[in-house]
Amino acid sequence: MERIAKFETISRARFIQDFTDTFPDMTVENAEKAYASLSLPVRATKGSAGYDFRSTRDFTLAPGESIKIPTGIRVRMREDHCLMIFPRSGLGFKYRLQMNNTVGIIDSDYYNSDNEGHIFIKITNDSKEGRVVTLKAGDAFAQGIFMCFGITEDDEVFAERNGGLGSTSK
Numbered sequence: 001m002e003r004i005a006k007f008e009t010i011s012r013a014r015f016i017q018d019f020t021d022t023f024p025d026m027t028v029e030n031a032e033k034a035y036a037s038l039s040l041p042v043r044a045t046k047g048s049a050g051y052d053f054r055s056t057r058d059f060t061l062a063p064g065e066s067i068k069i070p071t072g073i074r075v076r077m078r079e080d081h082c083l084m085i086f087p088r089s090g091l092g093f094k095y096r097l098q099m100n101n102t103v104g105i106i107d108s109d110y111y112n113s114d115n116e117g118h119i120f121i122k123i124t125n126d127s128k129e130g131r132v133v134t135l136k137a138g139d140a141f142a143q144g145i146f147m148c149f150g151i152t153e154d155d156e157v158f159a160e161r162n163g164g165l166g167s168t169s170k
Contacts, residue, residue, distance in 0.1 A: 005077035005146055007040040007051070010116040018070040018118055023057065030057075034137065038072040041144060050086070050143030053121060060134040061125035066100060069141070074117035077108050083144045085121055091141060095133040096126040099142070106144070114162055 009015075012035055019031040034056045041051035059067050075083055085104030091097040100122040111117040121142045125133050135141055 004081050004148075005075055005083070007073055007075050009035075009038050009040070009072050010074050010118045014116050014118060015070065015072045018115070018120075019056065019072075022068055022070050022120075026057070035072060037138060039138070041073060049145050050088075051145075052088070052140035053085070053119075053142040053144060055135050055137055055139050055141050057137050058135070060132060061095075061097075061123075062132050063125050063127040063130055066122060066124040068120055068122040071119045071121060073119050074111055075106060075119070075144075076111045077146065079108050080150070081146050081148050082107055084147055085119075085142055085144050087123060088140055088143055091133065095131050096128065097133060097141070098124050098126050100124055104142075109160065 010018075012032075015035045015038075016028055016031040019034060020026055020028060023030075038056070039054055041053050043049075043051055053071050053073065055069055056072060057069070059069075061067060077083065083104075083106035085099060085106065086092075087097045087099060104119075104121060106117075106119060123141065125131070127133075
């Protein structure tokens with residue numbers, strides 16, 4: 001297999017800011033503890049396509065509820081690739097756990113954004129059977145799959161990214 005990317009953690013300061021901004025009920029000490037326990041996404045088996053992203057906090061989602069998770073992770077990858085984020089298959093099957101944006105797309109130039117390329121993942125429990133999902137900090141809840149892409153022959157885009165959601169349409 002061709003090696004095209006490398007996961008990294010973001011800086012401690014960036015994570016603490018993003019974690020406490022996202023979860024106002026959490027203290028700096030909670031954020032420090034979450035940062036200390038970060039683990040880079042890995043594949044479960046040699047045949048796995050997806051790299052598992054782990055939750056940075058305990059949470060419970062009743063049907064219809066959502067949560068945005070600051071993962072503490074960024075990824076450097078080849079320019080002709082992107083990282084697509086999906087819910088873990090088992091969670092999707094059991095709870096209809098879904099990505100709020102259907103599929104998260106992490107572009108190669110997101111790595112250099114002002115927020116250090118910090119990947120956030122927002123999910124919703126869309127259970128139609130009334131199932132409640134509970135995950136602990138460290139549990140895998142999403143998976144990222146690297147995809148190669150091409151561009152058109154007449155593509156002449158030279159703009160550079162600086163930001164996350166919606167930054168390329170401004």
